Amino acid sequence: MTDDFIVPPIVDCHAHIFTQDMPLSATAWNRPDYDFTAEDYLAILDEFDIAFGVIAGISLYGTYNDYMIEKLRQYKRLRGTVNVSTDITRQELGAMNDSGVVGMRLFLASNHFGEVPDIKNEDYQRLFRRVRDLDWHIHFLAAEDIFAESLDVLQEAGVKVVIDHFGRPDLDKGENCPKTIATRKAIDAGNAWLKISGGFRFAPVSDDISEIDYEFARVQEKRLDEYWLKTVGAERLLWGSDAPFVGRESSMCYKKALDAFAHAVPDVADRHTISQTALKLYFS
Numbered sequence: 001m002t003d004d005f006i007v008p009p010i011v012d013c014h015a016h017i018f019t020q021d022m023p024l025s026a027t028a029w030n031r032p033d034y035d036f037t038a039e040d041y042l043a044i045l046d047e048f049d050i051a052f053g054v055i056a057g058i059s060l061y062g063t064y065n066d067y068m069i070e071k072l073r074q075y076k077r078l079r080g081t082v083n084v085s086t087d088i089t090r091q092e093l094g095a096m097n098d099s100g101v102v103g104m105r106l107f108l109a110s111n112h113f114g115e116v117p118d119i120k121n122e123d124y125q126r127l128f129r130r131v132r133d134l135d136w137h138i139h140f141l142a143a144e145d146i147f148a149e150s151l152d153v154l155q156e157a158g159v160k161v162v163i164d165h166f167g168r169p170d171l172d173k174g175e176n177c178p179k180t181i182a183t184r185k186a187i188d189a190g191n192a193w194l195k196i197s198g199g200f201r202f203a204p205v206s207d208d209i210s211e212i213d214y215e216f217a218r219v220q221e222k223r224l225d226e227y228w229l230k231t232v233g234a235e236r237l238l239w240g241s242d243a244p245f246v247g248r249e250s251s252m253c254y255k256k257a258l259d260a261f262a263h264a265v266p267d268v269a270d271r272h273t274i275s276q277t278a279l280k281l282y283f284s
Contacts, residue, residue, distance in 0.1 A: 007268050008049050008258065011278035014164070014197040014240020016058040017041055017068060025062030032060070036244040038071035038078065044243065044254050045077075054240070054282050055080040056139065056164075057105035065096070072100030079282045081105045081139040086123035090130055097134050102282050103162065104131050108142035108150055116146065119153050128157040137162050137281070144170070148182035151192070161192040162238065162281070166224050171202065175227065187232045193281065194232070196225055196274075197240030199260055200252050209251040218260050225264040234265075234273035238281070
């Protein structure tokens with residue numbers, strides 16, 4: 001562990017693992033030319049004295065969860081969320097649960113999964129009930145035009161919800177961003193949490209992302225974290241690295257993600273509370 005980051009988080013709530021030979025989805029926005037295995041990820045956690053990790057279902061590989069599930073069975077310090085279709089059976093979900101899966105990812109954006117489904121339909125309502133019965137959560141993100149409505153549907157279904165990546169708000173709109181307003185409403189209702197992950201993605205997308213770009217991202221991440229700590233408290237926040245930083249590998253690293261977290265949430269007690277929240281939600 002590095003000397004200038006004395007108190008690491010206990011849980012990294014957002015990372016991806018994959019191999020080059022895994023089948024890509026038809027809508028994959030990136031095609032990694034490298035492996036990032038569970039063993040690679042665990043080595044990084046060990047380097048920074050982080051005890052536990054949560055593997056997020058990755059949109060690039062659609063509903064192919066096999067590699068993740070194999071590694072969740074092997075490494076009990078990992079948990080995961082899966083991408084599934086509505087025709088999955090209760091038995092298949094139960095087997096995933098026994099392997100260490102704790103949630104279902106719901107990413108409602110046409111650029112990642114093609115046509116956006118109607119989650120009010122019978123098939124999704126049945127799936128949400130099964131998620132609820134397993135005490136899983138919905139790992140959620142959506143385009144702005146359906147974001148608030150989708151959260152309302154999930155609340156009516158009675159499922160726990162973890163809103164991903166700050167909700168991907170419109171930074172120019174600040175606290176008045178419709179996503180931010182809907183996120184706060186969901187958290188205030190008592191069954192939702194916000195993942196303050198992937199703050200580095202606030203840096204402009206380019207072929208040559210500079211340190212100035214990442215400084216801009218750190219400022220935005222700190223501003224958002226200050227807002228959420230003030231309005232909902234650390235008890236409703238979760239931190240994730242988004243390793244291995246797909247699409248930003250050449251300019252981003254794990255140490256930068258940890259430093260950005262410490263900068264954005266400077267109070268050690270707040271960071272500890274965020275870790276305790278993660279332990280309860282993912283590992284209890």
